[in-house]
Amino acid sequence: MNNRSNTVKVAVVGGEGIGPEVTAQSHRILNWFIAKRGAPMTLREAQYGLIPYLSTGRVLPDDTVEAMDEADAILWGATGGPETKEVPASARKAGSLLSLRSKYDLYANLRPIVASQALVDSAPLKAEILEGVDFVIVRELTSGIYFGEPRGIETLPDGQRRGFNTEQYTTNQIRRVARAAFELARTRRSRLCSVDKANVLETSVVWREEVTALHKEEFSDVELTHLYVDNAAMQIVREPRQFDVMVTGNIFGDILSDCAAMASGSLGMLPSASLGPVDRFGRRKALYEPVHGSAPDIAGKGIANPLGSILSAAMMLRLTLNRPEDADLLERAVATALEGGARTADIAEPGAKKLSTLEMGDAVLSALDKVAGKERERA
Template identity: 45%
Template structure:
C-alpha cells in the first residue's frame, strides 16, 4: 500500500527555485522506489513573498506549512532586500517560520566524504573520520528576546539593544533532544556556553547538568564557546 505525504515547498530566493526543482526530482525518484507518494504545494517566503505580498512570511504560507507533513525550504535573502526595515526583510520570514512551527531544535550533522577530504582546508588527519551532530536551539535566546531595537537615549545618542533570554523549560527541551541523540550515537555530549560571563549561560549549564542525571549512559562535558570554536578546527574528532 502506497503511503502519501503532503509536502510544502518553499523555494524562496536566489538559487532556491533551481535547487528546489532538483530536490523534488530526487523525492519523486525515492518515492517510486520506496512505494511512497508525495503531494507538493508551493508557497511564498522571503524576498519572493515580499515582492508578491509585501510580507516576508504571509499568513497563507504559515497555514499551508502547518497543514503539511513536512516543509522543504531552499534559500532566503539577497542584496535586493537588504535596505528594507528589519521587520520586512526576508530573514524575518525565516524567524517567523521557526516560531510558528515551534522548530526549536536545529540538527546540523558534520561529516566528510572520503572523496572530499583533500578539498578541505584542514589537514587530512584532522578531518578524516569526523562525525559530529550539532544541536542548536532556534526559538529562544538573543534572536527572540525582548526588548530589542534601536532607541534614543536621554542624551540624544542611539542605543542598540538585543536581549538574550532562556527559560528553564526552553533549555530542558533542547537538552533532552541532545541527550537522546547522544544515546543513539557515541554516548558523548558537549554543551557549549559562556557561563563564565553570562548569567543566561549559567542557567543553561545548570539545567543541562541537572538533566544529565536522567541519562547516565551519556558522558556530559561543558565547554566555553570561544574554546569550542578553536577545538572544532584544532581537533574536531575529540
C-alpha cells in the same frame, strides 16, 4: 504525518537567491523516492520572497501559508539577497524565517557535520584533521538573544545611539533541547558536549546547571562534558573528531555550526533539520534546509552546490518519513557521486571539472540508480 493517512505532506519552498535552484534538485530526488521506492509523500510547491510580494504585498502569501500549515515537513531553500531592498523591513519581518521557527515552535535544530574523504583535497583543513569527523550540533532555535525582550535601538540623552538585546533562557527551554540532544546521543556514541559561556554569562550558568541536572536525573548513561564557546570553536577546527553530539544555545549554535562547515569541506555541503515538539498523534512539525544562505552573488548562474539541500532531504526521509533505509541510500548516493568526481565550483580541486547545479543533481540521481541496483542484486 497526517493522522488521517500514512501520506506525508511536504511543502517545497525554494525562497530567494540560490534557494529555488538547489531546492529544485532535492525536489527531483524526492520524486525519485516516490516513483522508485514508493515513499508515501505528496509535494506541494509554494513561493516566498520578492516575487509573491510584488503581486500580494506579502513575502508569505496565503497559498504558501496554507501549504506550510498543512505540511508535515517543509523543504526550505534560502532567504535574502539584493531583492531584499525592494521589500519593506516590516513585510520582511512579518514573514521571516525567525517568525516561522517561532510559529511552528521549531526549537531543536540538528546540523550534522560529516567530513567526506572524497573532498579532503579541496577542504580548508588538513586531511588528518578531517579523518573520522562525524558529529551533530543541536542548536536551540526559538529562544535566547534572537527572541529575547526588550530589544531595540534608542538615542541616549547625550545623543549617542544604543542598540540592545536580551539573552535569556528558562528551565523548560534549556531542558527540552538538552533532552533532544541526550536522546540523539543515545542513538550514536553516547557522548554529549554542552557549550556555554558560564564563566561570564548568568544565562550560561543556568544553562550548565540545568543540563547537568537533567543528565543526573534521566541520562546518566550518556557521557556529558562542558566547554566554553570560545574553546569549542577552537576545538572544532583543532580536533573535530572528538565530538559526537554538541548542544548549545541559539547564538552560539549559529556561529559554531558555520565554523564547523570547515570540518565538512564546504558550507554548501551542510544540511539541517529544525524540529518541533511531538504532538498527541506522534507527529512533529519539521523544516529542512541547507545551512548556506541565499548567495546572491551566484544566484541565477546555475553553479550553486545542491548537496546541502539534497542531504536535507535525506534527513527528512529519516526523521519525518521514518525511512532510515532510504535516507542511508541517498547518503550513499551522494558519497558515490563525490567519489566519482562530481564537483560543483565550491568543492572542486584545482583543474577539476566543475558541474552545474543541474548536473550535480543528475549525478546524484544516476548514483541513486546505481546504488539501488546493487542493493537489489544483494537482496
